[in-house]
Amino acid sequence: MNINKIKTRILYVVATPIGNIKDITYRAIHILKTVQLIAAEDTRHTQNLLNHFNITTKMISLHKYNEHKITNKIIFLLNTKNIALVSNAGTPAIHDPGYILIHACHKENITVIPIPGPCALIAALSASGLPGDNFYYKGFLPKTTLSRKKILLHIQNIKETIIFYESCHRILYSIQDIVSYLGENRIIVLVKEITKIWERIKYGKAVDILTWLKKDDLRQKGEMVIIISGMNNHNNIIPIKVQRTLSILIKTLKMKQAIQLTALIHKIHKNQIYNYAIKKFLHDKK
Structure with missing residues (x-):
C-alpha cells in the first residue's frame, strides 16, 4: 500500500470574492492551486482571479445553461482528480450554479468539502442591524409586478428577517412594491455594492428608502441586497391621518368599501390598512 498516494474523488466548493479581491482566504488560494481542475461559472471571469494569484490550474466551464449536461463528465473526472467548484462571485450553489453537481457527488459517494468565504446575503445580513438568528431568503425578487405582488403578499406576515437580491434595473419598482404591500413603515436595509468601492448600507423605513433612491440616479446603480424586517407591531403602524379617514x-x-376608499384617498395599498381595520372595527362593523 502506497501511503503517499494522494486522495482523489473530492469536490471542493470554494467561495471567491464578491467584490474586494482581498477577501479570498489563504485556504481557497491553496485549494485552487493544488486541485487538478477548476469548474468555473465563467472561465474568463475566473481567469482574472487566477492570474492575480499566479494560479495556473486548468478550468472547465459549468454554468446554469450546461450544468445538467456537464455534471456527468465532471463526476467521471472526479474518479481520478480533485476538482474545485467556483462561481463568478461568492459561494457556489447559493443562487449560483453548483447544486446539481454537488447533489450528484453525494449520490456517487464523492467527498464534498466546503471552503467557506464571501456570501453576499450573509455579509449584508451581518451589517444590517436586523435579527440574523432566523431569516427567510428568496433569491431575486420576480421581474414582473404581478409576481412581485404575489410573493410580497405571501411573506407580509412572516416574523423572520427577509432577504432578497435585486438588480439596479428593478430596484425602484421593487421598493415601491414593498411600500405598497408591506407598508411604508416597514424597516428595510438596502445594501449595495457590498465590499466594493461604492459600497453603501442604507437603513430606514421603506418609504424613506424609496425617497432616498429617487433623489439620485447613482444610488440606483450596482448590485443590491434588500433586507426587510419581519412583521411586528411597529411595522404595522398606520399614520394618524389614515386612521381618522377610515374611522x-x-x-x-x-x-371593505371604507378600506378601499381610504387607500384611494391616501394613495396607499389597501393591504396596509386591512389588518388594522380588522382588529379595530371587526367587532363593531360587520
Missing part, C-alpha cells in the same frame, strides 16, 4: 368612512360604509 369616518366606516361609520357609513361597509368595511
